[in-house]
Amino acid sequence: MPHVRKTEYKVPSNDHQLKYVEVIQRHHKRTPYASNTFFKEDIPWDCTDSGPYAGAKDTNGLQTTGIYWQGLENTLNPFEDTVGPGFINSTCQFPGITSQGIEDAWVHGKDFYGVYGDLLQFLPLSEEKEKYTFRVSNGVITSQTLSGFAKGLFPSIKEYPAYVQASNIDSLAPSFSCNLRSAIGSQITDISSTWGVHLNESLALRERFNNVSGIEENDTAGWATSWDHPYDNLSAKQCHGKPLPCSVNNTAICLSQDDANAIYRLGNYEYAYRWRMAENSTLYSALTMGPWFLELQGHMKGIMDGSNIVKYYHNFAHDGSVAPVLGLLQIDQPVWPGMGSEVVFELWQKSSSSSYYVRVMFDGQPLKTSTPLGVLDMISWEQFEGYLKDTIPADLVGICNSVKSSSS
Incomplete structure (x- = not known):
């Protein structure tokens, strides 16, 4: 996916000085999740x-x-036979960042240094580890991505600490309990809503996919309630140059590229709908990534008042992290964040007035929003802080617990 690179990066006027950079990105390409593999796959993956x-x-x-x-x-x-062979005789982890994904992360790290190291002369020295921080989720694929990225960023350093929050409160790959978020999520994907209409309109495609994959029509493992599982299975294969699947029972029945493209479009629609288009989607995003934004806000305030010596903070996360970040900011053209997608938050200070400004970039370009803020390109700190205050509930814990759990 596109990311900040020296060839496209636009440096603000000389009257501005970069003070802080924080990044949140999705991991790089990987094998599919085990839950997204067919009971028996028709190709190997070694x-x-x-x-x-x-x-x-x-x-x-x-x-x-x-x-x-x-x-x-x-x-x-x-019990091995109860979950199917999947990719037969595979030595892979599902999911696991592949060698190609590690190489992508390495290039990403080199490109990032090209902007913030070579071009802007902003990054701290590699040995000044107190001035930069890497954070990962509890999922091992984010640490794997960091290992490739860090090699491209600072090739001479052999190891780093990667910071991770406890899984039950993690704000980076949100796993904290929030009953209201769960309730809104259920409303968004209710089968009697627009979501159900969308699924019904793609039943013919679903039938063709099931004929190839072997997924049962009455499946209860998530294959029938969204296009997430098929999207992940097919895109992981095609990102690694592997063929689209054929039925293991009848090799003459194969999935066409047209059908795969349709599944990708439907998957993108679902992400756009969940995080941007549905009623209460902005609140849903705020209840998902609000705690992380509060941490970001605190980091920037620390730079301004002198209490924070960390000038570069990099979060390695997931699509379920990046999408609600974009949803909370109300991206104008919502998409399913691809592998390696990044959102960069820059804090600049204007020398002539000592005022602070924020620039937010998605995949290398200033983020276009549908809010009154428009393009998030050097907006005042006061505007950015005010938007977060208006969008993120003041008492996140309280509002999360304002409704009862559906299981209680």
Whole structure:
């Protein structure tokens, strides 16, 4: 996906000085989630000699051995047959960042340094680790992405701490409890609403897909309630140059590129509808990524009052993080954020007046919104802060608990 690069980056006037940069990006390309694979796939997917590291660092001076995971199949575990072979004899993790994804992340890191290191001379030195922070989610694929990105950014550094919040309160890959958010999400995807109409209008495509994938019409694992699972399965394959699937029962029945493209369009529509078009979608976004925005706001305030020495903060997250960030900001043309998609928040200070300004960029360009703020290109700090205050509920914990859980 496009991201900030020196060739396209526009430097503001000389009267402005960059003070702080924070990024939130989606991980780079990967294998599909296990829940998004067919019971039996018609192609192989091999990850021999690659995979996530799972070692430990100690404080005793030991140089521990690097350990990486490889998938284990074809055992005598009787439960193995209940989940299907999926990709037969695969050594991959599902999900797992692939070697191609690591290379993409490495290029991303190099390009990022090209802007904020070479062009703007802003980044701290690689050894000044107190001045920059990397944060990841509890999902290993974000740490895998960071490992490639960091190699491109600061090639000489061998290791970094990556900060992660407890999974039950994580604001980066939002997993904190919020009953109101869950209730709004259920309303958005209610089968009797616009969402259901959208699914009914694509039933013929669903039938063709099921004939190839082997998914049952009465499936209860999420394949029939959205196009998320098919989108992930097919896009992961095509992003890695793999063919579209054919039925394992009748190899003459294959999914066409036209049908795959239709599934991609429907998936993009669902993300746009969920986070931007549906009633209460902005509130839904605020209840999802509001805590993260409050953290961002605090980082910027710390720069302005001198209490924050970190000048560069990079968050490695997921599509379910980046999409509501864009939803809260009310992106003008909503999309499903692709692999490696990034949103960059820059804080600039005007030398002549000491005023602060914010620029927000999505995939390398200033973000166009449908709010009165318009394009988020050097808007005043007061405008940006005011928008967040008006959009994010003041008492997030209280409003999240203002409705009862559907399970209670």
